[in-house]
Amino acid sequence: MWKRLGIGRACACRIERSRRLFLVLGATQLLAATLLLAAARADDGASVTIDNFTFSPQTLTVAAGTTVVWKNNDDIPHLVVANDKSFRSKALDTDDSYSFTFTTPGTYNYFCGLHPHMTGTVVVK
Ligand SMILES: [Cu+2]
Numbered sequence: 001m002w003k004r005l006g007i008g009r010a011c012a013c014r015i016e017r018s019r020r021l022f023l024v025l026g027a028t029q030l031l032a033a034t035l036l037l038a039a040a041r042a043d044d045g046a047s048v049t050i051d052n053f054t055f056s057p058q059t060l061t062v063a064a065g066t067t068v069v070w071k072n073n074d075d076i077p078h079l080v081v082a083n084d085k086s087f088r089s090k091a092l093d094t095d096d097s098y099s100f101t102f103t104t105p106g107t108y109n110y111f112c113g114l115h116p117h118m119t120g121t122v123v124v125k
Helices: 002-043
Strands: 047-051 054-056 057-063 066-072 097-103 106-111 117-124
Touching: 057 066
Parallel strands: 047 066, 057 117
Antiparallel strands: 047 054, 066 097, 106 117
């Protein structure tokens, strides 16, 4: 009787353990898929880096609805300010980023609020 109960418990425990393993595997796959998606999104070119007082790429073309991320790799702060004032970041310190989602097709010229000679363009199709 006791022995049987013990076996029963062991069985339940084993099922529980395999279920947990399954969950962990599922979570790992989900994480991997998310990372892949993030990588794919970065490959879309919807990101602009700021390096050595330069926005790169200088002109970025994206589809409407795309979120563009600017990241400052310089040791000094920069801003991202639209000429038409449709978007404006706060001062971005080193490694800070700013994102803006472009919903309306058009050509958006922007500059750095601290260094106006730094300019860039986002073309939204
Ligand atoms: Cu600047």
